[in-house]
Amino acid sequence: MTEKATLKSTFKALIYMAPMLTIIMTFNIYPIFRSFMMSFYTDYNFFQNTVNSYGLDNFITIFNDAQFWLAIRNTFIFVLGVVPTSIVLSLGIALMLNKIKFLSSFFRSIFFLPFVTSTVAISIVWSWIYHGRFGLMNYFLGQFGIDPVAFITDPDYAMLALVIMSVWRGLGFNIILFLVGLNNIDENYYSAAKIDGAREMGRFFNITVPLLGPTTFLVSVMGVINSFKVFDEVYALFQSRPGPARSALTVVYYIFQKFYEENQFGIAAAAGIVLFLIILVFTLIQMAFNKRFVHY
């Protein structure tokens, strides 16, 4: 009993998909095109919804805006700070969790905990931990004879504070992905290697490391993409400011400021397009890689 698509079955399927399609078309697909259009609006009247002229002015404006470059620079620093640190730590933890049996899932649950909690709430807790005078962090540093650091108000340390918190928060997610990757490695490789007399270290470097390559790549690209979109953390950690002296002004924060605080819709849209293009590059790399190397 194999059916083929008919007009009737297509009509029926459309009815089933209609509620989803209505929402997705209105709030996911249409706005993609609208955003592109908006980035070329140079004279837009919000109240009458009329566009008087189009042009490249928005892009010219952002590329000449020192704030925009600062946002790009800060975002790259953030990504470079968070992603490698998180990969190394989460890979190490995943390997250890994979090694032990007893309490393994208990530890995993703890590492994953921040993932389910509100970024805003957690960032506020961290801003309390980072408090210059009464913060726990400075108390710990004090135990090692380090002078108090004003993490939240000193431009030199704000980014560091943001990176530490973000690594802490994202660790569990990466650990889960590494555990899946480790699970997908066939046990027989290890058994075979044991028969051949390969030691623990040998098995690790000759089986685990190469076979975990695709997972590591996937986790890195996803980390890069997600880190590029950082906003909630910044907003909550630095009390609705982009860090002291804009030291934590990120690309999404820049978009937010242009749109929400300055009502510069066209400029905000143009900055959004730039963000989209940056992320697109990484997405395409990931897709090309998946096609080539990931076979499960």
Add this chain to the structure above:
Amino acid sequence: MEELRETDQPIKLKPLTVKKSAGLSSVKSEWLLKGLAYGLLTIGAVSMLIPFIWMVSTSLKTPAEAVAMPPVWWPSVLRFENYARAFEVAPFGRYFLNSVFITTVSTLGELFTTILAAFAFSKMKFYGKNILFTVLIATMMVPSELLIIPNYLTLSRFGLINTYSAMIVPYLASVFSVFMLKQNFESVPNELYYAAKVDGSSDFNFLWTIMVPLSKSAIVAVTILKIIGSWNAFMWPLIVTNDRMLRPLPVGLQAFTTEAGTHFELLMAASTIVVAPMIVIYLFLQRYIIMGVSKAGIKG
């Protein structure tokens, strides 16, 4: 490495007694490694938990204890009245109800739209199926930050800015959920579907009485991920609400940072109110969350 990957059918091995011949030193180093792993994992787990412990501990302190140096690890008397105080200083009761309402409606709505759509994609034949699915998947690559500005304009055209609808309607469907459910629905054998059809059961009936119960765990996973996302959503609700009484918890909490001033015990009590419900859900339904995340991660 190449040979290993190319091996399609790894040789099946009988349980081996290799360990016996491994010698004493290797057993010792095995124990040492495990001990080291437990030690490091404990340090890691404690660092993960300290912010949560510190949040709860501060929330139960007196104002003086909260700013004491050296820090008071656990308050001598638990001041639960801090929570009552937080509810007085800001309308956290209202924020809480707002969050519950927004989360419930958008979750139920999304389940309805995505279950129907996933069914069409998994079991129905129709023209343009592959193209449509590819287009939908492609939308997942677009950062949601790009959609904020046009969506704001769309909603303001409909006069929906500063309403609950603004926080609910755009989230009544999700391509990610359709994708997850479609995969699961596909694993329900077609024979079951055809048999039900022969018995005169309608598609709609089959979907809700057989397909949905059979895909329970995937649906639960999608539901919980949606609840967490909706509960914790911040930027969009911040942008589309001006009225304090419409705020969901994260937006209310953020505003509270200025309202609470230097009363860290109140701020931490409020943070605990926001975080606690999701931690409870996590403790009970963890396995579904982790299942959902691992599937989502692999598919990118």
